[in-house]
Amino acid sequence: MTAGLSPQIRILSGGERRLLTDIGRVDPTSLSSARQHGSYAALERAVTKLAPEEVIGEIEAAGLRGRGGSGFPTGEKWRAAREQPAERRIVVANLMGADPSALGDRALAEGHPHLVLEGLLITAYAVGASEAIVAVRRDWTEAAERLRSAAAEATDAHLAGYLVLGTDTSVQVSVWEGSGAYVAGEETALINALAGDRGMPAIRPPFPSTRGLHDVPTVVQNAETLAHVAWIVAHSADAFASTGTEGSHGTKLVTLMGRVAQPGLIEVPLGTSLLDLLDMAGGGTGTTKALFVGGPGGGAIDAGSLNLPYDYESLESAGAIIGSGSVLVTDTSTCMVDTARFFVDFSAREACGKAVPCRIGTLRLREALDRILAATPRPNDIALLRELSRKVSDTALCKLERLASGPILTTLDRFPEEYRAHAERGECLAGACRGTDLPPLLEPLDGLAPASDA
Numbered sequence: 001m002t003a004g005l006s007p008q009i010r011i012l013s014g015g016e017r018r019l020l021t022d023i024g025r026v027d028p029t030s031l032s033s034a035r036q037h038g039s040y041a042a043l044e045r046a047v048t049k050l051a052p053e054e055v056i057g058e059i060e061a062a063g064l065r066g067r068g069g070s071g072f073p074t075g076e077k078w079r080a081a082r083e084q085p086a087e088r089r090i091v092v093a094n095l096m097g098a099d100p101s102a103l104g105d106r107a108l109a110e111g112h113p114h115l116v117l118e119g120l121l122i123t124a125y126a127v128g129a130s131e132a133i134v135a136v137r138r139d140w141t142e143a144a145e146r147l148r149s150a151a152a153e154a155t156d157a158h159l160a161g162y163l164v165l166g167t168d169t170s171v172q173v174s175v176w177e178g179s180g181a182y183v184a185g186e187e188t189a190l191i192n193a194l195a196g197d198r199g200m201p202a203i204r205p206p207f208p209s210t211r212g213l214h215d216v217p218t219v220v221q222n223a224e225t226l227a228h229v230a231w232i233v234a235h236s237a238d239a240f241a242s243t244g245t246e247g248s249h250g251t252k253l254v255t256l257m258g259r260v261a262q263p264g265l266i267e268v269p270l271g272t273s274l275l276d277l278l279d280m281a282g283g284g285t286g287t288t289k290a291l292f293v294g295g296p297g298g299g300a301i302d303a304g305s306l307n308l309p310y311d312y313e314s315l316e317s318a319g320a321i322i323g324s325g326s327v328l329v330t331d332t333s334t335c336m337v338d339t340a341r342f343f344v345d346f347s348a349r350e351a352c353g354k355a356v357p358c359r360i361g362t363l364r365l366r367e368a369l370d371r372i373l374a375a376t377p378r379p380n381d382i383a384l385l386r387e388l389s390r391k392v393s394d395t396a397l398c399k400l401e402r403l404a405s406g407p408i409l410t411t412l413d414r415f416p417e418e419y420r421a422h423a424e425r426g427e428c429l430a431g432a433c434r435g436t437d438l439p440p441l442l443e444p445l446d447g448l449a450p451a452s453d454a
Contacts, residue, residue, distance in 0.1 A: 004028050006142060009107050010264035014280045016243060018251050019227045020267045023111035028146050031153040034114035040159050042234035046122045047167050050233075055126040056082060059229065062237035063249035067104075068094060068185070068222030069323055070399055071248075071312045074229070080209040081127040081217040089129035090213050092194070092220045093120045095136040095143065096184040099295035102324040103265045104253030105223035109136065109143035112227075113150040117173070119226030121160055122233055124171040127219050132160075132173045135190055137180040148175045182296070182350035185324075186398050187220040188212075189352065200354045201398035222324070224253055245271035248311035252322065256281040258329040259288070268310070275306040277327060286331030289430075290414070293328075294321035296343050296350075297403025299410035300336065319410040321403065335430040336415040337422050340407040341369040347404035358401035361392040365408060372419060373433060375426030382419055386412055 004024065005011075011020055027033035034040070046055050060075030081089055093116060095105050108116050117134070124132045134151065136144045151173040155161040162170045176194060183189045184199045191213045193199035212218025221229075228250060232240045241249045248270035254277060257263045261282030268277065274291055278284060290300045293310075299320035301308060308314055315321055330339065348362035368385050371377045378384070389405030389412075396402035412419060421427045 005107060005110050009103050009110070010262075011107065012256070012262060012264040012266040012280060015266045015268045016251055017267050018231055019108065019112075019115070019224065019253065020265075022115070023107060026112055026114075028111055028113055029149060031114060031150070031157060034112070034150075038234065039112075039114045039230075040118055040154075042230045042232075043118050043121050043125075043159060044165055046233050047125050047165055047169050052082065052126045052128060055122065055233065058232060058237045059126070062232045062240040063244075064225070064228055064232060064240065065248070065312065066221060067224035067228065067252065067324070069321075071322060074221065074225060077209050077219055077221075078123065078127050080207070081129075081219050084210055084217040086217050088131070088214075088216045089127055090131045090133065090216060090218045091120060091124045091127060091129045092187075092190065092213070092218060093117075093132070093134045093136075093226055094185065094187065094190055094220050094222045095134065095140070095147075096178060096190055097137050097140070097180055099185070099324040099326055100180065100182070101255060101257065101295055101328070102326040103255045104325050106140055106143055107253070107265055108223045108227050109140065109147055113143075113146040114154070115227045115230055116147070116223045117150050117154055117160070119221075119229035120173070121154075121164070121171055122229050123219060123221060123226065125164075125169055127217070129219070130170055130172065132171050133194065133213075134173065134175045135194060136175065136177055138177040139180050144175065144177050151175055181352070182346070183352045183398070183400055186400055189398070190220065191218060198352070200352045201400075203397065224325075243269040245309065245311045245313075247313050252310070253325050254310070255326045256329065257326070258292075259285045259331040259334070260329045261285055270311045271309045273307050273309055274301060274327075277310060278306065278329060281329070284329055284331055286333060289330045289332050289334055290336065290411075291327055291329055292320075292339065292343075292407060293326075294323035294403075294406070295326040296346050297321065297400060297406050298323055298326070299406040300340075300414055301410075302414045319406060319413070321406070323403075333430055333432050335428050335432040336411040336418045337369065337373060338428075338433050340411045341366065341373060343407040344369065344404060347400070351401070355395075355397035355401060357392045357395045358397065358404065361388060362401075362404055364388060365392070365405065369408075372423045375422060377423040382412070382423060385419075
């Protein structure tokens with residue numbers, strides 16, 4: 001355990017540390033300590049030496065993509081907000097933990113809150129926003145307290161608030177705490193929650209960068225993306241882009257869990273192979289069977305494909321996603337059908353209820369899996385799983401709904417014999433199933449317990 005972090009957050013050695021470098025060295029409760037380690041030098045450079053357009057240009061040149069899920073180009077989002085003819089703009093730091101098994105955002109908020117805040121203030125300057133909101137899960141009590149304290153200290157030191165660093169830039173920062181519903185991590189759902197409505201996604205367009213909170217241009221970025229923003233402005237776009245692949249620049253915080261010797265959080269260059277990630281966690285504790293990459297909406301990569309690079313394009317082509325950076329390692333004692341059922345059950349429980357495909361479709365998927373696991377399937381249940389999974393994805397309102405069937409489709413493709421054995425003979429080839437209880441692999445993952453509405 002690293003000093004200053006919650007007990008469940010363990011930072012692994014190795015990788016390429018950029019964002020994690022100062023966690024454990026910086027006192028997360030002290031602005032003075034943060035500044036001694038270089039915090040706010042990037043903000044000072046931005047507001048005193050660069051025009052907002054130049055800051056956006058640096059982020060575009062770096063090739064930074066959002067680290068919260070879909071990997072949308074950050075500079076493109078900022079430019080869209082900046083170019084809107086509006087008198088008011090808002091930026092939001094999204095620390096709602098849409099994937100509750102991922103530890104990256106929480107580690108940054110608890111271990112180096114000023115790094116997150118600095119990235120948010122630079123974002124506000126670049127897009128012309130005078131309001132910045134830090135939206136954090138209510139159950140992340142340590143993170144919320146440290147972010148609130150960091151915002152107050154930064155305001156008192158004229159790093160935030162009126163006339164930042166003696167310039168004509170003013171950014172008022174507030175901290176908002178919300179319940180940790182899965183859907184609240186989706187930006188339009190979060191915007192609705194911030195407005196006082198139920199946290200449910202909205203149809204797009206318009207996109208938040210053109211019309212978001214209070215109908216004004218709104219830029220929403222997660223904590224890891226904001227930390228990268230501060231790093232880029234401090235070290236240069238070229239330094240950021242020197243790591244990673246052609247289409248996926250920089251580093252990524254990855255949470256490794258499940259059947260590994262050393263579960264925890266690590267920072268690696270994008271393009272690192274899945275096999276290297278497994279090795280960084282000390283290897284598997286058994287014979288590795290598959291890696292579920294991307295959290296509840298991710299996909300299963302079988303053990304024979306672990307040379308696959310961990311980057312946006314490669315994972316998407318394999319039916320998985322980077323998402324917010326979680327990787328669940330399974331071994332030969334893990335049932336793929338039961339694990340897929342666990343993930344779709346989580347998605348069904350966390351559905352906000354707005355869209356029929358998500359509200360009803362995920363329930364029907366879970367019911368079909370329950371029948372297969374109980375060896376009482378209907379004649380077409382396996383075909384139904386595939387067809388309904390695709391329909392849910394194709395008719396989705398938000399990306400969380402679109403991705404919900406990923407664990408089913410990838411396990412159907414890569415482990416069809418496990419589905420047939422359950423359906424036809426009532427046999428679990430892994431010898432792991434206990435009806436519809438959670439498989440032993442997933443019992444310790446308290447972060448994936450169902451949460452309340454946003």
